[in-house]
Amino acid sequence: MKKTLLVVDDDATFNKLLLRQLEGMGFTAVGAASWREGQARLAEMEPDAIILDFKLPDSDGDRIIEELRGQYPVIVLTGFGSIRNAVSAIRQGATDYLTKPVDLDELELTVRRVLENAELKRFNQFYRNRLASRRPASLIGDSRAMREVRAMIDAVAPTDATVLILGESGSGKEMVAQAIHQHSARAGREMVTVDSCGLQESLFESELFGHERGAFTGADRQKKGLIEEAVDGTLFLDEIGDVGAAIQAKLLRVMESGTFRRLGGTKTLSTDARFVVATNRDIARMSEEGSFRSDLYFRLSRFVITVPPLRERREDIEPLARHFAAEFSRVAPLTITAEAMSLLRDHAWPGNVRELRNAIERAVIVARPGLEIRAEHLGFIPRGSGSDVTLRFAGEPDLEEIERTYLAQVLARHGGNRQKAAAVLGISERNIYRLIEKYGVR
Numbered sequence: 001m002k003k004t005l006l007v008v009d010d011d012a013t014f015n016k017l018l019l020r021q022l023e024g025m026g027f028t029a030v031g032a033a034s035w036r037e038g039q040a041r042l043a044e045m046e047p048d049a050i051i052l053d054f055k056l057p058d059s060d061g062d063r064i065i066e067e068l069r070g071q072y073p074v075i076v077l078t079g080f081g082s083i084r085n086a087v088s089a090i091r092q093g094a095t096d097y098l099t100k101p102v103d104l105d106e107l108e109l110t111v112r113r114v115l116e117n118a119e120l121k122r123f124n125q126f127y128r129n130r131l132a133s134r135r136p137a138s139l140i141g142d143s144r145a146m147r148e149v150r151a152m153i154d155a156v157a158p159t160d161a162t163v164l165i166l167g168e169s170g171s172g173k174e175m176v177a178q179a180i181h182q183h184s185a186r187a188g189r190e191m192v193t194v195d196s197c198g199l200q201e202s203l204f205e206s207e208l209f210g211h212e213r214g215a216f217t218g219a220d221r222q223k224k225g226l227i228e229e230a231v232d233g234t235l236f237l238d239e240i241g242d243v244g245a246a247i248q249a250k251l252l253r254v255m256e257s258g259t260f261r262r263l264g265g266t267k268t269l270s271t272d273a274r275f276v277v278a279t280n281r282d283i284a285r286m287s288e289e290g291s292f293r294s295d296l297y298f299r300l301s302r303f304v305i306t307v308p309p310l311r312e313r314r315e316d317i318e319p320l321a322r323h324f325a326a327e328f329s330r331v332a333p334l335t336i337t338a339e340a341m342s343l344l345r346d347h348a349w350p351g352n353v354r355e356l357r358n359a360i361e362r363a364v365i366v367a368r369p370g371l372e373i374r375a376e377h378l379g380f381i382p383r384g385s386g387s388d389v390t391l392r393f394a395g396e397p398d399l400e401e402i403e404r405t406y407l408a409q410v411l412a413r414h415g416g417n418r419q420k421a422a423a424v425l426g427i428s429e430r431n432i433y434r435l436i437e438k439y440g441v442r
């Protein structure tokens with residue numbers, strides 16, 4: 001049976017052209033000039049896929065994709081070079097993207113791939129659902145450092161001891177906290193996570209300890225704090241290094257005696273929660289300098305797990321990268337080429353595992369379903385290539401001028417190697433050829 005496509009694009013000439021091409025490829029194609037018209041079509045028909053212009057006069061791509069909630073595979077059309085929109089659309093649930101101007105071979109390839117994947121996906125759904133009935137996420141990595149971390153988790157989890165987890169941002173501290181909770185007798189209870197960051201001190205205090213009615217203006221009813229919600233479970237306090245002095249004192253008290261009071265309250269309440277805390281700050285030094293209570297620090301430092309930064313356990317990069325590639329692949333897990341893997345292994349990863357996860361998520365999107373992740377899909381500058389960039393212009397340049405100058409500079413820096421330059425710029429090789437042609441860069 002002929003597959004049907006709905007094309008939603010407000011550019012009438014382009015839309016007509018696309019419909020004709022799709023018909024020529026053997027599809028049935030229906031056009032709509034706005035999202036409202038697209039909705040009207042959807043009330044009458046069930047297309048096998050939708051080709052959607054990211055920018056429509058009456059709605060935008062992200063919103064439409066959310067509205068469609070995965071009912072149809074969506075191929076997003078984005079402006080030339082706006083990979084950011086494509087990434088954002090795919091994070092929202094779009095299946096694939098095409099950049100304008102649309103290359104006809106690319107169009108046919110993409111449409112066929114998307115339709116094929118949709119079939120596969122239906123097939124896979126059963127297995128996916130079974131996988132989704134989730135084992136708890138486990139810590140990946142078999143470096144010596146991670147083996148030590150695991151041994152510490154196993155040792156401390158069954159006790160009720162307070163644990164302090166240290167490590168840079170994104171290194172996996174929250175995952176370690178989860179593992180402690182899951183390996184403890186409290187696993188059947190909740191782990192309540194409290195993150196102080198961004199909250200005003202008094203608001204955070206009331207989040208944590210709760211408040212009585214009338215404790216402050218606007219406190220029109222009594223509210224229980226997260227400490228009470230954690231009852232017999234685990235309370236995970238992230239960013240303890242950012243907590244103010246008043247709250248530090250209250251925390252010390254609740255850790256020592258298991259008792260606390262709600263804000264504005266007179267009753268002494270008790271809790272049996274187990275405390276796990278984390279920070280990326282040097283609270284040992286802060287306690288010496290007086291910006292963190294030393295008695296609280298001593299109490300916390302009885303059992304410390306330090307999660308090393310990713311650059312100090314490079315053996316973990318490969319298994320983590322494969323793990324994330326499988327996590328983000330929408331059909332079969334994408335493989336990673338040797339060259340791409342070596343770039344990953346060499347990168348400095350200042351944002352640690354979180355940065356790696358984001359890089360792989362992006363690469364999976366840019367690489368397209370069913371294919372492999374190659375060096376040019378990794379949108380970061382390889383380490384050691386020198387990342388200080390100075391561009392000089394007479395007067396105020398427009399964006400195109402900046403793009404042209406930077407393109408020329410990156411190409412020169414990589415000896416005219418287009419593949420490397422494309423990897424640095426975070427665009428495909430196809431696109432770098434287009435840019436070179438557009439700007440006449442030699």
Ligand SMILES: Nc1ncnc2c1ncn2[C@@H]1O[C@H](COP(=O)(O)OP(=O)(O)OP(=O)(O)O)[C@@H](O)[C@H]1O
Pocket residue numbers: 138139140141167168169170171172173174175176238280320353354357
């Ligand atoms: N060993 C690991 N195995 C699998 N995934 C990991 C591992 N370490 C970290 N991650 C993933 O990396 C991301 C960041 O980890 P996490 O939130 O635990 O870091 P964090 O140190 O608590 O960060 P922050 O200090 O910013 O709160 C999460 O998506 C997490 O699932």
